[in-house]
Amino acid sequence: MPVMSNKVENRIKRFQEQRWILDNIIRTVGVTWDQGDIDFALFPCGIGALGDFIRVEQNVKKYNDIAREYGAAAVHRQTQAEKLEKLEHTVAARENYFIAAILYGQAQWPIFEPTKQNLEYEKRKNYCYTKYAEYADHVVRKAEIPYEGKSIPGWLHLPTNYQLGDRVPYVITVGGMDSTKEISVALYGDQFLSRGIAVFMFDGPGQFSSALREIFVTETGFYEAGKAVLVWLRQQNELDHDRIAVRGVSMGSIWGTQIAVSDPAIKACAVAYPSYERGEKTAFNMYSPSFKLRFMYMSGYTDEEKFDKFIQHINAEGLGAKLKCPYLVVAGEDDDFAAIESVFDVLNEITTPKELLLYKGEGHTLHSRPSSALGPSEWAYIADWIADRFQGKPIESTFSVVDSQGLIHRETWGEHRFYDYGLPDIP
Structure with missing residues (x-):
């Protein structure tokens, strides 16, 4: 049974032409043909959900x-x-509810229109995550944030060791095109919660729940959404509003940075898997055609020609110069979604302390080469880096390369740095 109407599948030329190729690639490579979606969806669930994802991979x-x-x-x-x-058995129940919510979100991903099936998965995802929140081992608070006459949904997680009367620092997490808000905090051992840092996660304009509410991506949508989110967060008495940071992932590298520049109280911004390229030229024209079709859905466009003009306004040009806080980028050297030059362009604009942690030979989502297997976990590195900023530890602008043995080589960024094709001769 098709998951989308033929009308939607025919919105872009490449999807029409390559649809048969897409199915054959999936048959050969599996459900992770486009990126490591099983990796990033399994990660928050933990090893107990491995069997679920293996069965999905075998059956797709x-x-x-x-x-x-x-x-x-x-x-x-x-x-x-x-x-x-x-x-x-509420502990076991919450674990199953959490995993169910993540799986329902994954089931929504390939459906780029508000079909009955998509809406049912959305309903079930929200129900299961609400049940998880009821039995969670820490405070999980639902948010409905007013935005342009509608509301943006989110969840606030307080640290597991939170004590009544404490005020804890917090991180606003901004996912990418393919990640639901529910995927942003781990069931157990979350990197931020374990460090005493609260996490707020939400579906911003165009993302899963918001897209179904017809809240679409616009050029300035995340600036405004970020402001609305911060209004709500400043009403939460458990939070320390002098210690705020932003974490962005993939397309969230642009959106998260937009939020970071919109409020002077934000003390740090860290992004992983950056996607800064004007018009997403590499991702939309050189990779799986599903990405462009999905972003058309996220932005509310049905005409490819009109969309191609719109998407040129989604980029990071000039954004770095607006930053007032320290900035970290974690990236793969051979990112297959975005030109590596765009990362250097953004970082060269930034005048605040900054760091680029570049994994040798890695692609967009890491986890495929020795540099990431043997080197630091990107999520632990980001959490420690943000925790250091909250503690006021000094930072210098650096270019850090993780080699194939997992070792980090650091150099001072300098005034201006370009990517040297084929990094220095390190292992």
Whole structure:
């Protein structure tokens, strides 16, 4: 059964021409043909969910299988959670509800229109995550943030060691094109919560829940959404509003940076898997055609020619010069979604302390080469880097390269730096 109407599938030329190729690649490579989606979806769930993702990977043979198989896995987890809840086994129940919510979000990904199936997955995802929040081992608070006559949904997580009366620092997390808000905090051992830092995660303009509410991506949408989010967060008495940071992932590298420049109280901004390129030329024209089709859905466009003009305004040009806080970028040297030159262009504009942590030979989402396997975890590195900024530790502008043995080589950034094709002769 098709997951999208033929009308949607025919919105872009490359998707029409390469649809048969797409199915054959999925049959050959598997569900991770476009990026490591199993990696980033499994990560917050933990090793206990490995079997769910392996079964999905084994059963997906074509594009239209993706939603069905993730949805089936999610239903199984939800059913288990409800049985455990009736037995009052609330710890096991919350684990199953959490995993179900993540799986429902994965089932939504390949559906680029508000179909009945997409809306049902959305309903179930929200139900399961709300049940998880009810039984979680820390405070998880739902947010509905007023935005342009509608509301943006989000979740605030307080650290597991939070004590009544404390005021804790917090990080606003901005996901990319393919990540739901629910995916941004781990079930157990979250990097920020474990360090005593609260996390706020939300679906901004164009992202999963917001897209279904017809809140679409615009050139300035995340500036305004960020301001609205900060108004809500400043009403939460548990938070220290003198210690605020932003973390962005993939397309969230632009959106998160937009939020960081919109409020002088933000003390640090860190992004992973940067995607700064004007018009997303590499991702939309040189990689899987599903990315462009998804972003058209996120921005509310149905005409490819009009979309091509709009997307030119989604870029990071001039953004770095507006930053007033320290800035970290974690990237792969061979990023297959965005030109590496765009990373250097942004960083050269920044006058505040900055660091580029570049993994040798890695692609967009890392986790495929020895540099990331043996080097520092990007998420732990980001969490420690932000924690250091909250503590006021000094920082110098550096260019850091993780080699194939996992060792970090650091150089001073200098006044202006260009990418030297084929990094220095290190292992």
